[in-house]
Amino acid sequence: MNFKKMSEKLGLEEDEYLELVELFIETSKSDLKNLQSAINNKNIEMIAGIAHSLKGAAMNLGLDYFLELAKSIEKTASDGELEETAKAAEIFQERLDNSGDF
Amino acid sequence: MKKILVVDNHPIMLKFMSNLLEKKGHQVLTAPDGLSALDILKTNIPDVIFADLVMPNISGEKLCRIVRSKPELKEVFLIILSAIAVEDETNILDYGADACIAKGPFDKMGDHILTILEHLDTVRTHEMPKEILGRESLYGRQITQELLASKNHFEATLNNISEGILELSEELKIIYANPAAVSIIGIPEETLLSKVFTKLFLNNHQKKIEDLLKIQKEKQRMVTHDAPFEMNNKQVMLNIIPIKNNEHKPILVILKNITSQKQIEAQLQHAQRMEAIGTLAAGVAHEINNPISGIIGYAEILKDSDQKQTPDYDILNRIIKEADRIAEIVKNLLTFSRDRHEEKSSANIKDILSSTLGLIEKRLIKDGIQLSVDVPDALPDIKVRSHEIQQVFLNILNNAHYGLNQRPLELSGDKFINIKCGINEVEGRNFIRTTFYDNGTGIPKNILNNICDPFFSTKPPGKGTGLGLSISHGIVNNHKGKLLFETVEGKFTKVMVNLPIHAVQS
Numbered sequence: 001m002n003f004k005k006m007s008e009k010l011g012l013e014e015d016e017y018l019e020l021v022e023l024f025i026e027t028s029k030s031d032l033k034n035l036q037s038a039i040n041n042k043n044i045e046m047i048a049g050i051a052h053s054l055k056g057a058a059m060n061l062g063l064d065y066f067l068e069l070a071k072s073i074e075k076t077a078s079d080g081e082l083e084e085t086a087k088a089a090e091i092f093q094e095r096l097d098n099s100g101d102f
Numbered sequence: 103m104k105k106i107l108v109v110d111n112h113p114i115m116l117k118f119m120s121n122l123l124e125k126k127g128h129q130v131l132t133a134p135d136g137l138s139a140l141d142i143l144k145t146n147i148p149d150v151i152f153a154d155l156v157m158p159n160i161s162g163e164k165l166c167r168i169v170r171s172k173p174e175l176k177e178v179f180l181i182i183l184s185a186i187a188v189e190d191e192t193n194i195l196d197y198g199a200d201a202c203i204a205k206g207p208f209d210k211m212g213d214h215i216l217t218i219l220e221h222l223d224t225v226r227t228h229e230m231p232k233e234i235l236g237r238e239s240l241y242g243r244q245i246t247q248e249l250l251a252s253k254n255h256f257e258a259t260l261n262n263i264s265e266g267i268l269e270l271s272e273e274l275k276i277i278y279a280n281p282a283a284v285s286i287i288g289i290p291e292e293t294l295l296s297k298v299f300t301k302l303f304l305n306n307h308q309k310k311i312e313d314l315l316k317i318q319k320e321k322q323r324m325v326t327h328d329a330p331f332e333m334n335n336k337q338v339m340l341n342i343i344p345i346k347n348n349e350h351k352p353i354l355v356i357l358k359n360i361t362s363q364k365q366i367e368a369q370l371q372h373a374q375r376m377e378a379i380g381t382l383a384a385g386v387a388h389e390i391n392n393p394i395s396g397i398i399g400y401a402e403i404l405k406d407s408d409q410k411q412t413p414d415y416d417i418l419n420r421i422i423k424e425a426d427r428i429a430e431i432v433k434n435l436l437t438f439s440r441d442r443h444e445e446k447s448s449a450n451i452k453d454i455l456s457s458t459l460g461l462i463e464k465r466l467i468k469d470g471i472q473l474s475v476d477v478p479d480a481l482p483d484i485k486v487r488s489h490e491i492q493q494v495f496l497n498i499l500n501n502a503h504y505g506l507n508q509r510p511l512e513l514s515g516d517k518f519i520n521i522k523c524g525i526n527e528v529e530g531r532n533f534i535r536t537t538f539y540d541n542g543t544g545i546p547k548n549i550l551n552n553i554c555d556p557f558f559s560t561k562p563p564g565k566g567t568g569l570g571l572s573i574s575h576g577i578v579n580n581h582k583g584k585l586l587f588e589t590v591e592g593k594f595t596k597v598m599v600n601l602p603i604h605a606v607q608s
Contacts, residue, residue, distance in 0.1 A: 010209040016121055023114050052156070056185050057114045060208050 002016050010062055011056065017061075025099055028066075032093050035073070039086050047077040047085060054092075104219070105146070107131045109139040109165065110183065111155040114529060115205075118131040119152060122212050125151070126219075136160025137271060140168065140296045143175065150179045150222065152215070153199075158350050159277045160295055163197050170198030171292035179222055183211075238534045242277065266338075272350065273367030274299050286357050288334035297356065306332050306563060311340070318342045318353065335359045335555055368569055368575070387432040394432070397425045432461055446581070448483045448604050449491075450521050451534050457488075458495040466499070471506055472518040484534050484580055494574040494585075498538050501570065505542030505595060517541065526600060533583065533600040544591040553587070 007017035031050050038046040053075035058066040069092045076084035106128050108119045114131045123130045131146060133139035137159040139151075151169065155162035162182060169175050179196060185205040203214045260267055266283030268276055275296050284291050287302060300308045300315075311331070318325040322344050330337040341356040401421045404414075455477060466473055473542040484491075499519065505519040519540045526535035545553060552558045559568030571585075578585045581601055588596040 010207065011212055012208065014122075020114060020117060020121075023117055027113050050187065053112060056205055057112055059206055060114060060118060060211070062207050062209075 006062055020061055021063075021099075024061055024066075025096055027057065028054060028092070028096055032089060032096070035089055039082060039089065042082060044077050044080075046060065048074055051077065069095070096099070104149040104222075105131070107133065107139065107142060107146070107148040107151045107152075109133045109136065109151065109157070109162070111135055111157045112154075115154065115183070115390060118208055118212075119215075122215065126216065127430055128219075136162070136165040136168075137275060137277060137296055139165055142292055143169070148178060150182050150219070152181050154205075155182060155184045159271055164295060166199050168292045168295060171290075176474045181218060206230055212592065227236075264359075266355075266359075267300065267356065268355040270299050270353040270355060272352070274353070277352065280551075283357055286333060286336060286338060286359050302333060303331055314340070314342055315353070318344045322346065330360055330364065333357070335552060337364045365572075369573070390428065390432050394425050394429050398422055398429075401425070428574040433457070442607060446485045446487055449486055449488045450483050451536060451601070452477045454477065454486075454488050454491050455495065455521065455523070455536070458492045458499070459494075462496060462499050462503075466503055466519065469503065469507060471503065472516050473521070474518065475521045477521070477523040481525070481534060482532075484601045484603045486601060490577045491581070491599075491601065494577050494599060495536070495538075497570040497574045498599070502538060502540035502542060502595065502597075505544070506540055508543045509541075515541065525603070528584070528600065529592035532603045536599045536601075538597045538599075539594060541594045544593050544595050545587065546591050550587065550589070554585070 003017055003021070004014050007014045010017065012020070029101040031054055035047060035050045038050060051070050055067060055074065058064075058070055069088050072088045073085055073092070076082070076088060105204070106123055108116055108130060109132075110116055110119070111134050113134075116134070119132045120132060131142055131148065133142055135157050139153070140160070153162045153165055157165075160168075161425050162184075166180055166182070169180060170177065179200050182197070182199045182202040183205055184202055201218055203211060203218070205211060226419045260280040263280070264282055266286045267278075268283050268502075269278035271277050275298055276294055277296070279291060279294050284294060287294060289297075289302075300311050303311055310327070314325050314327060324344075325342045327340060330339045332338070336359050339358040339360055341358070343354040343356070345352050345354055401418050405418045405422075455475070459473070459475070463473065503513070506519070509517060516542075519538060522537045522539070524535055524537075526533045549558075549560070554571045555568075558572075561568075575585050578599060583602060584598075584600040586598040586600070588598070
């Protein structure tokens with residue numbers, strides 16, 4: 001991820017952008033924990049709420065890949081395809097875990 | 103330099119907005135939800151509030167309405183940041199907001215926000231761009247539309263049921279109230295939200311409710327109390343339900359107004375009690391009558407023998423007089439205990455009054471109350487169930503007695519009750535009016551409308567049922583009469599009982 005380019009695109013300083021991305025990773029990790037229990041309890045409404053939150057944050061920061069994952073979580077849950085939802089959540093989690101490499 | 107409050111449940115939004123606005127030299131306050139925002143607003147008046155719509159605890163829409171209902175926040179610009187701007191057709195102006203910015207990528211959003219803030223500087227009125235800024239770069243999202251439809255469906259249900267539903271935050275503040283709850287509690291929604299739930303009740307009930315709330319928290323199950331609590335002069339049953347599977351752990355409270363049920367129950371209980379007392383009294387009375395006759399009889403016999411003009415003659419007369427008194431009391435008790443399913447019959451108010459006074463006179467005089475009675479002899483008859491009217495008079499006199507005993511000792515003058523009867527015309531109909539005037543503590547203006555309400559009492563808890571006047575009111579109404587009050591707090595109370603004159607008079 002080219003932080004300089006992305007921060008420029010959003011009109012933010014690079015260090016500001018980094019700060020926000022770190023915050024995103026933190027809050028998303030905790031959101032994903034709640035998402036997991038929501039999936040286990042088959043609580044569609046709660047899944048939708050968390051997905052909504054993830055979508056918002058990803059969109060704010062121009063993190064398109066995460067945005068698409070969040071959208072997929074939302075759609076598969078509302079279609080009742082909870083297995084797919086769990087898969088998308090897993091990928092999201094992996095991506096987050098690997099973000100430390102950037 | 104402006105003071106800006108940002109309310110959003112996502113930390114990223116809060117951070118972004120703080121950075122953006124502080125860089126431009128503004129002072130930024132943040133709140134993660136409506137409840138915390140209201141706390142901040144208690145001690146801070148910002149120039150601008152940015153609020154998210156979708157938040158836990160108090161939603162953005164509710165927050166806007168509450169802000170707009172507070173006069174001290176009249177000049178505050180309210181700008182909504184909405185992630186559901188495109189899906190939700192509701193006009194944000196209905197909430198009282200001044201503008202709406204759709205959430206999206208930070209660059210565009212940042213631009214819109216800064217543009218609006220500049221706009222505020224140049225045009226210091228509420229003439230803001232009425233359309234939603236940023237909407238053009240978003241598209242309707244099917245999922246969100248479905249979510250909104252489902253939400254509206256539930257809201258429609260909650261808005262129409264007769265039970266009150268409250269949602270409490272973990273700190274026991276009210277974060278949602280449906281229309282039925284607002285109506286039961288009698289406090290407008292804007293003031294009700296963020297109030298602590300237990301504060302809605304009388305002091306002596308608050309502890310009990312706190313205990314119930316503790317139990318539901320520990321045991322994580324629904325909790326209810328077998329007796330209703332008083333709220334806004336109604337009898338309300340509470341069901342407290344913890345909500346699981348939710349990161350915020352709110353509490354649901356269901357309010358059921360059972361006042362009319364309780365009223366009917368109370369009337370039935372009262373009627374049964376009266377009947378029981380009546381039966382007992384009748385039994386005792388009949389038993390006593392025999393010995394009384396005996397006493398009077400034997401005294402008369404002694405009188406007839408040559409005891410005239412001796413001191414003993416005087417004593418015998420006194421014995422007869424006292425025995426007569428007992429007979430009178432027994433007669434009153436029998437009148438009181440007669441069958442309540444009686445038809446109304448012709449009676450004279452003077453008789454009813456004197457039998458009433460017979461029962462209560464001594465107690466009043468014992469407490470230093472002077473009694474004066476002014477009843478003409480030739481008043482027309484009324485058609486009534488005499489013992490019920492007696493009950494009404496007893497109730498009024500008991501209340502007067504209580505009021506007089508509450509009088510502060512420094513007040514000069516004696517305590518008195520004045521009873522007057524006369525004919526009174528109201529709207530072409532003639533009534534016998536009985537007026538009870540006492541110079542007791544009077545009735546405060548603010549409760550005058552409540553005194554005939556069932557369970558309403560100014561006596562300390564445990565004393566009296568609060569039912570006396572409501573039952574009296576019922577009885578007078580059943581007789582097509584009227585119960586009227588005139589009073590000045592601290593000076594006097596005047597109670598007037600109007601009873602229709604028996605039409606068949608020669």
